[in-house]
Amino acid sequence: MRPFRHVADVETLSLVLDELRLSPVLALDLETTGLDPHLHRPRLLQIADGRGPVAVCDLQALGAGGRRSLNELLTGTAVKAFHNGKFDLKFLLSLGLKPRGPFFDTMLASQLLDGGLGERRHSLEALARDHLGLELDKELQLSDWSGPLSRRQLEYAARDADVTFRLRRALIPLLIREGLVEAAKVEFDCLPAVAEMEYAGMGLDRTAWAELEASARKAMEVEELRLLSLLGDGAQLCLFDGVCDRTNLDSQKQVLEALRRRGLPLSGTSRRDLLPLAADPAVAALLDYRRQAKLVQAFGSSLLRYLHPRTERVHPDYRQIGAATGRFACRNPNLQQIPRDERFRRCFTAPPGRLLFSADYSQIELRVVAQVTRDATMTGAFRRGWDLHRLTASLMTGRDLSEVSPQDRQAAKAVNFGLVFAMGAARLAEYAGQTFGVALSEEEARLFRERFFRHYGAVARWHESFRFDDSLETRTLCGRLRRFRERPRLTERCNAIVQGTAADILKKALAELPPALEGTGAVIVGSVHDEILVEGALSRAEEIVAKIGAVMEKAGTGWMKEVPTPVSISLGRSWGKAPPS
Structure with a gap:
């Protein structure tokens, strides 16, 4: 030594x-x-x-x-x-x-x-x-x-x-x-930002969170009683020994038996099993109950345990290369799983005189697909500043852009994200219901799939290019390597390239932000997928917004030659974007 x-x-x-x-x-x-x-x-x-x-x-x-x-x-x-x-x-x-x-x-x-x-x-x-x-x-x-x-x-x-x-x-x-020099530089340059956001942490309104948890718990109990009633158990009373003869909602076996007694042809009680039968009131009630129970379990009083005794803030642990694609992971607590619901995010606050700035890349993964495939329709839409979901809805339905409804756009969102990652019709119909709450029949999904690839032909050719590809690795646009033990599925290849490139762009932005914000008093306090959270002074809000926007929009230009990467920035006293008075 x-x-x-x-x-x-x-x-x-x-x-x-x-x-x-x-x-x-x-x-x-x-x-x-x-x-x-x-x-x-x-x-x-x-x-x-x-x-x-x-x-x-x-x-x-x-x-x-x-x-x-x-x-x-x-x-x-x-x-x-x-x-x-x-x-x-x-x-x-x-x-x-x-x-x-x-x-x-x-x-x-x-x-x-x-x-x-x-x-x-x-x-x-x-x-x-x-x-x-x-x-x-x-x-x-x-x-x-x-x-x-x-x-x-x-x-x-x-x-x-x-x-x-x-x-x-x-x-x-x-x-x-x-060939990992450029990817390594992205990771290494990002180190100060990761340290900064862990050290700074985020403010949490303890009272508001406790009230929200109580509200969620009450909602769960209401859903529980409604579900038990629909299953025929709501009127049953506890026996004299204190044991209640009713369905245990945490037992998949008992829930399955109760649903079958209603004549429902189910082989299991997973979300995938239940969604095709969601029109049944008991199935709908079960899905609602589980959603509320998940919120209570994942984001209840346990989060308050992470409030630091000295700073009275939460200081998550970010794993910089937390996913195989290169994306961040987060734990203790996992802020990346906080629901987008404003009720939850409003509990994360800035101290008096300061604001939270939430900067989010707009449709970044679809933009990466456009860049990778160089699809003329997709690339042209992004260059013109169009909303790709509205465009896809127009192309799928034959309606003019001005006539696209919110429901059409939601369905197109499922189509865009599902099909760029090479889902088949059956999986697309399932994904639309599970993730976006859109009811698509398999026949509708098949029709939309055919129209999608007719209009976005370069995406279809990109998928086809992998058909005879036996290699056990993929690369992002900056050269990040994703290895596989065996020949990956097409969806895995696409996801590694797209999600990995989006992660590279976010990390490039994180690396550039600390020097750009130096002297403003603003600090990076978190990162959630394609979003960066900064806390800064109300008195310097305009300057901070300008600096964040400039850095983030420039971050991807080295790899995104044909497609812009605009950023949406909102600010307020909380993550829930309540505007300052």
Whole structure:
């Protein structure tokens, strides 16, 4: 292992920094007193440059003056390499330190190389073993870093920074070989934004959420009684021993038996089984009950447990490459699953004098399809600023654009999203009902499918191009790799390309936002699929809107040559877009 130098006074730090300023690459790692940057503190900052000893800087001993000197180094032009960099960046933010890129993250690099297969682990220990042949002992990771430090602890800390430096050197040729340099840059550049939105978190109105949960629970109970009544159980009373002889709505077997007693030809009680029979009052009531029960279960009092004791905000954990396509995933809590219903989103609020800005790409996945296929009709519609769902509705029904009804547009929405991902007629009819509440017969779905591909011929040819494609990988427009263990279905290929490219565009925008918003006091507080959430001052709202719009619309231009990527921005005191008074 490379030797280290313990830096615990400003004189030694000055000497070390003089040497490190000349280094083109710095591998950084932190040892902290815990995992929460709002409750715990960073103790050591280790810096390896692959030449001299690893600098193990005692942040507690160095104080504010030492941190200012370190900040000059961290904002210099050297590449900053991390492993799981968002963790370190959040703790550095807690000290007021904001390293500037370029960045490199060995964990993200490994995930990119994996291509969504999920066949390997991406921990520092796993990468050291796989790429360097080293076995790392992580016993001291959870040791006490708050008091006097032993030599073993200092050696442990220095080793991780040195290993990160060596891993970067080992991973670069692999990224080049796999054509992942551009995709890696997108991911690495996005690191500060991910750290910022986790550290900042979102405000949650505890009282409003509790009231909403109580309302949802009451609605669920009303639906429960209505359903039991329709199943013939509503009038039954509990027996003297307290056991109620009624259908257990959580038992699929009992619910199925009760529905069959109504003469319904069901083989199961899944949503797919139930939707074709949704005209039956009991089936409709069961679907309503389950929807309410899901809201209570997923978004009830459990969300309040995530309110931070110090900040009184929720700080989700975003997995930057959370899906095989490259899309974000979110947990603790999963804000990406918060219903779009304004009642729920209105509970997420900005503090007095500030607003939440919600910036959403318009029909981004369909725009990606237009770019990938270069379909003339689709591309032309987007260039003219038309609503593609209305256009498709017009083409499917033969009505003029001005005569398209909201119901026609909703059906066209199902057709657009279903058919660009190569659904057959039967699956399209099912998808329209499940996802958009549109009742389509299989014959109608077949007719719409035929008309869709007649008008969007390049999309049909794109699908056809995969018919004899036996390759086990796809690429997004920026080169992100999606690997498959076996020949993928057509829908999987299309989804990987389209959803992955949309994720690339969003991450490109996230990367550019922090520097664009610098000096405005605005911070990124969340990201939900094709949407970015920013919190900023009411007094600077116009400036913030302009900067967000400019950055997001520019983000996709490198890959979206023929199709614009407009952004819709709404703002208010809550995510529910209540306007400021």
